[in-house]
Amino acid sequence: MLVTRQIAKPPLLLLALIFSLFAQANNRDIEVDHKVVTEHKTLIEGQRVSYSATTGTQPVWDDEGKAIASLFYTYYQRTDIKDQSSRPLVISFNGGPGSASVWMHIAYTGPRILKIDDEGYPVQPYGIDSNPYSILDVADIVFVNPVNTGYSRVLKDAEGKLPPKDKQQEQFFGVNADIKYLAEWVNTFVSRNNRWLSPKFLIGESYGTTRVSGLALELQNSQWMYLNGVILVSPTDIGIERNGPVKAANRLPYFAATAWHHGKLDKDLQALDLEALLPQVEEFTLNRLIPALAKGGFIDAQEKAAIISQMARYSGLSEQIIAQSNLDVSTAFFWKELLRNESKTLGRLDSRYLGIDAKDVGDKPDYWAELTSWLHSFTPAINYYLREELNYKTDIKYNMFGPVHPWDRSDNKTGENLRQAMAQNPYMKVLIQSGYYDGATNYFDAKYNMWHLDPSGRVKQRLSFKGYRSGHMMYLRREDLKASNQDLREFIRAALPAKEQSARYPR
Structure with missing residues (x-):
């Protein structure tokens, strides 16, 4: 005889809970607060270095202490040092806005870098x-990685919904919102990792220079965290005006x-070394081209002809092109x-990289040859590295560039903020690094920023500039x-x- 047994049905509440847990386990959601630590050894400058690599997420909280986002980070700490209190900490940001920290992470300052040739071009197999x-x-x-870059994400509310777009912009996506929440995040990171006694440095690349220039003052004034240095790599305008004749002339x-x-x-110019050529072009730009452009259509015809001739000589363009552009040739x-x-x-x-367009006619390229080349090599490298070498496993997509626009660029006073931070802090020094072949944030604009950061000239001894024979990411060239x-x-x-050197200005 066949015997059957009826199995009791689970309560509806239990079914709902099971379904919820299943959904959570299969959602593509970020883990809000966790980390993975791995141990490594390497050779740097011929010296053996042992270090730990911590990959993880740390929350961003609102004023009420509620987690509203979580930022992904990678933290490298040397482990063969006895006294960590005097060990400097460098806090690194890339730009965009909307770019992950991938670029400087695996191509510049980190202990591991992507495989590329000596000039920075992709090679396979990637690695x-x-x-x-x-x-x-x-x-x-x-x-x-700021919000929506890398694995960093805005968090959903208790109902499983993301904040409205305008609310997200107010909280994260603007010059000053970005600086405010990142300063709070840095405070938490420094506290969690016992780095308050460490000398601290900020480094930012591209829009990251706007970010760290603003953070320098925000950290001092809102977090009471004072820095030893700020490094600006391929800087933006950081709120310093460079319009009109200056904007046009500074490209030369x-x-x-x-x-x-x-x-x-x-x-005769080709026979010169690059760094012998550039000073004479800079001198012409400052002392002749800017004044000529300032005269506009009322410039003397003889002077204009002389300026056109010299611009053609320095730019490799024809006199006809420069004349037709009224001395203002766009990049x-x-x-x-x-x-x-x-x-x-x-x-x-990076103007060393070459592209091929559908037609030779036109007034701008069809695509950016350098960016396609970089994405070619960086994307597989960072995805492999985080998962396989640093053991950070997630189904979250790594955003090389994330959704952060529209970005609120209003009230950008970050250059003035950096000047004020330097004035308040006699310890602070600033280094600017630029590639000569960067056409997006050109090196002469970077020098101009430095000259006008503090018009008084009272902090110029703490400002320095370094140029390199490559582009925006000058470190790609070996x-x-x-x-x-x-x-x-x-x-x-x-x-x-120096030991026991006070942070004060001499009388």
């Missing part, structure tokens, strides 16, 4: 290699560097024009990777005060 020039020998480093030294690289200058047009007769275009962020890290190393050491 990761040791960075023999990393600054980890002299400083610990944390790479921070970049044009000259790029034309020299591609062999488009007259023989986009330059990228299209310089190698037009060779059916090639120039990269925006020779510059070594040089730029050494410049960082020397800057960090020089920014550490």
